[in-house]
Amino acid sequence: MLELPEVLAYAKQLQTALQGKIIKKVYPPTNVHKLTWFNGDPEHYDAMLQGKAFTTARGFGIVLELEFTDTYIAVDDGIRPRYLQASEEVPAKYQLLLEFTDQSKLVFTVMMYGGILAHKGDCPNEYYQTSISKKSILAEDYTIDDYFAIVRQTSDKLSAKAFLATEQRFPGLGNGVLQDILFTAGINPKRKIATLTKEELILLFHSMKETLQIMCDLGGRDTEKDIFGHEGRYHTKLSSKTYKDGCPKCGGAITKEAYMGGSVYYCPICQK
Numbered sequence: 001m002l003e004l005p006e007v008l009a010y011a012k013q014l015q016t017a018l019q020g021k022i023i024k025k026v027y028p029p030t031n032v033h034k035l036t037w038f039n040g041d042p043e044h045y046d047a048m049l050q051g052k053a054f055t056t057a058r059g060f061g062i063v064l065e066l067e068f069t070d071t072y073i074a075v076d077d078g079i080r081p082r083y084l085q086a087s088e089e090v091p092a093k094y095q096l097l098l099e100f101t102d103q104s105k106l107v108f109t110v111m112m113y114g115g116i117l118a119h120k121g122d123c124p125n126e127y128y129q130t131s132i133s134k135k136s137i138l139a140e141d142y143t144i145d146d147y148f149a150i151v152r153q154t155s156d157k158l159s160a161k162a163f164l165a166t167e168q169r170f171p172g173l174g175n176g177v178l179q180d181i182l183f184t185a186g187i188n189p190k191r192k193i194a195t196l197t198k199e200e201l202i203l204l205f206h207s208m209k210e211t212l213q214i215m216c217d218l219g220g221r222d223t224e225k226d227i228f229g230h231e232g233r234y235h236t237k238l239s240s241k242t243y244k245d246g247c248p249k250c251g252g253a254i255t256k257e258a259y260m261g262g263s264v265y266y267c268p269i270c271q272k
Helices: 004-017 042-049 126-133 144-152 160-165 178-185 198-217
Strands: 023-027 036-038 054-060 063-068 071-084 096-100 105-119 255-259 262-266
Touching: 004 054, 004 063, 004 071, 004 198, 023 042, 042 071, 042 096, 042 105, 063 126, 071 126, 105 126, 144 198, 160 178, 178 198, 178 262
Parallel strands: 036 105
Antiparallel strands: 023 096, 054 063, 063 071, 071 105, 096 105, 255 262
């Protein structure tokens, strides 16, 4: 799923890969996916985008956005972009395909659910608006005061996972990246915010900033693939790929369990 490290990594890659590209044709979905949403009818995207030149790519929150001449495409959640050279095979099932004049292509597929939103600078999507309007926790001017302002507005009954990953308090931070953030801070994902000391809250803040920055610097997590189909270079400490290896700190068994609509991984010794 798209989280902040991936959208920033994809934006950086696409900024280079799409330089000088002009859209020749836009192909609508080859199969109807009930949990893929569009801004309008995808059959009309070709008329909107044909002949448009690529301008820039950017990532914010859970959104990857591509700008073409006076038109944008924003994707979020489970949408995966894949850049293909002219000689590479196009997958049989996709949700949108951009073909460029040099025969290279950008294909969007979906995992579980996600949005592909073509717009003219006025995207009405709620998640888009929240992602673009809130200050990123990785911004240089995002301070610990900004963080504690959110803490003060948060219900004491929330768990650490709920605090980090719901209501887009920190856009782009989801169930995937929070595993290593909480592990680094030594905080159990089910622990209530009310039980955290000020020192632990400060530790959590620094873990968020530092862990996310490392993930971004390394091109995303190894549980996700980039626009060329390669795994990210950040090796996750706790994930579906690593939890059977035991705790990186104490060597004990990692607990995996369903919690709040997704799996959580934690060390019952290091994250009591």
